[in-house]
Amino acid sequence: MASEHTVGFEPADELAKDREGVRRRFWIKLKRVAAKLPFAEELLAAYYCAFDRQTPRHVQAALLGAMAYFILPFDFVPDMLPVLGFTDDAAVLATAIRMVASHILPEHRDAARAALQRGIEDADPGEAGA
Numbered sequence: 164m165a166s167e168h169t170v171g172f173e174p175a176d177e178l179a180k181d182r183e184g185v186r187r188r189f190w191i192k193l194k195r196v197a198a199k200l201p202f203a204e205e206l207l208a209a210y211y212c213a214f215d216r217q218t219p220r221h222v223q224a225a226l227l228g229a230m231a232y233f234i235l236p237f238d239f240v241p242d243m244l245p246v247l248g249f250t251d252d253a254a255v256l257a258t259a260i261r262m263v264a265s266h267i268l269p270e271h272r273d274a275a276r277a278a279l280q281r282g283i284e285d286a287d288p289g290e291a292g293a
Contacts, residue, residue, distance in 0.1 A: 185227055186214065189210060189230050191234075192234045193206070193283055194283050203283075204272070204275050204279060206230075206256055208275040209256060209260055211271040212226055213226035215271065225263050226260075229259035230256075232251075232255045
């Protein structure tokens with residue numbers, strides 16, 4: 164019998180260990196679904212916090228895990244479902260943010276707002292060599 168480890172499923176905890184993979188796949192998915200995300204600003208603030216070198220490792224790990232869940236193609240509630248599709252992603256992200264809220268700094272939130280104002284297509288720091 165196949166398990167999630169053998170049929171194209173990538174558990175979030177394994178994916179979260181690949182920082183560059185999370186970064187790359189995060190932007191691909193965000194660009195595809197940003198218009199449907201009521202929590203895009205929080206997600207981006209968490210992203211900037213997770214990739215900030217000043218952020219403690221345990222905080223980075225929690226946020227990378229939440230972002231890994233967001234980018235997984237198969238999760239508890241499929242993202243293609245209208246209205247409900249991102250509720251599980253939002254719940255995972257909200258839980259991670261509550262756990263590490265004091266580490267998401269005003270500059271992370273400012274960067275998220277600025278990225279949204281510029282437009283997601285131009286906001287990928289990985290493309291700029293960050």
